[in-house]
Amino acid sequence: MADVRAPMRNFLDFEKPIAELEAKIEELRHLSSSGDLNIIDEVTKLQGKVDRELRQIYAKLSAWQKVQVARHPDRPHFTDYAKALLEDMTPLAGDRGFAEDAAIIGGLARFRGNSVVVIGTEKGADTASRVRHNFGMAHPEGYRKARRLMELAERFRLPIVTFVDTPGAYPGIGAEERGQAEAIARSIETCLSVHVPLLSVVIGEGGSGGAIALAAGNTVLMLEHAIYSVISPEGCASILWRRADQAQVAAEALRLTAQDLKKLGVIDRIVPEPLGGAHREPEKAVAAVGDALEAALNALRGIEGGVLRARRREKFLEIGQKGLA
């Protein structure tokens, strides 16, 4: 059988036709343990139909559909990228002031031969790990740890690679009391201060201040169906439309897709996802991100630190000169 893709566990609403086709395929496979040629033929045909459907659906995802894909529970998270792309990963904990924050993981690692400092927001993959990582919503300590690690990279002249996948910074009493705003501001400031290459990739959800805190980089990559926005569509809808059920409309209006952000000059490169999204073939998505990061890193190799920093700032200053009219 040609197809080795694992059966999907979670289907999105608009993937319903796919779910039905794949259920049928599963059923036929159970029947065909004897290798009935007719059934094999039928499965192949159905598989072709699945691919056609997927290609069709995923070629024209609406912004709201992309929001759902970006938040898909089976989508690879930071730890999946770390496992597959990094060797000698050595997580380093704590902000040295108050606590360790597991919503942001960071440390030293080797990426395709290069020592790097890696930092990523982690949402978690099951109930226990989601709680441990606070669903990827960092407290000030997370951003302060990120800042500390960026300073470590600066000290040893190591490139920094950040992975962004967060609904946003955590809105809580303790987070506010300990200076959430200040922690994010300082993290942005440090991104814009360092003299080493800083690469960022938005792998899922790029949620507002909690995302830009780690993403003021020389090169900002974004997966094809990831999203990056100043506010969640739900939050925007409840403020501007005064109705949370207008989230789909808000998602369109916010222009939060990789395609729109590329046109606006906010991101530098879109990393294509496997057919049907990163959640269908996580390994392929992870490898594609690895290749894109390696190319981006190579492109910055040998550039003097002061120039790297000046270009990074210049890039952000120039954002806004291209509209979407």
Place this chain on the structure above:
Amino acid sequence: MNWITNYVRPKLQQLVRKTDVPDNLWTKCPKCEQMLYHRELESNLYVCPKCDHHLRLRAAKRLELLFDEATYETIEAPAEVLLDPLCFRDRKRYADRLKETQAATNVKDAIIVGEGRIGGLSAVVAVFDFEFMGGSMGMAVGDAFIAGARRAVETQASFLAISSSGGARMQEGILSLMQLPRTVIGVQEVKEAGLPYIAILADPTTGGVSASFAMLGDIQIAEPGAVIGFAGARVIEETIRQTLPDGFQRAEYLRDKGMLDLIVHRRELRNTLIRILRLIRNPLPSGQVVKIGDAGAWNAKRGRPGT
């Protein structure tokens, strides 16, 4: 237009503007709900004489109150920003909303940047205007802020920012989020030039504005009672399903948590700034006693024109 090659053009504008306040108007204090006579309120710098509540101020008024002889010139960004870059529409088109707000508020966007002297020392001050779409920060605000920072570097002036903003301007989507790193770069340029950057947080300073330039001051000052925070109180309550503590996200609360240097009454703000700026910028003992307020003599010693 390129930010790196183009420069700020100062726009000449002498402003000793008397705000048009009809004599017979009364305002209700939002805090104690007392009816306040307009003239009295104005002479009290828009601080409630009954309960000391600091009412919001228009940006131009703040500049008048801070600069010597209420005189300043405005600084503008070298290029106009794209109007409605995302073609955003909520219940109304953003382009229309902008035009209506400009007409209603008499300002182009939610920030005014002025340059002049404070206690005889040159300063550039960026002030948010909450009346303009909640002081929200989009491209125009970011550009004006950066223009102000660069003007400060060019003239070796101190840079001050007075924030009064709900945060990023959602109608500009991701471009409003990009004003976080952009304004931070403005602050970095000022600091790297060895010049002081003072952040003055007025009510409110929240969201993307608090998570960028507003929290990066060499000195962090707030007005009494100002709401300051990253997340909105309602969002926090909905997330944690708890009642928030008394005074949560107020300036006094933040100061007690170690997040602010000073809370300064509006009446004292100008004098406090003069004192701080002189301490930072005139660090050496002088041969003679220079009285506070005698800026002319001070400047003569420094080889600067008097005010």
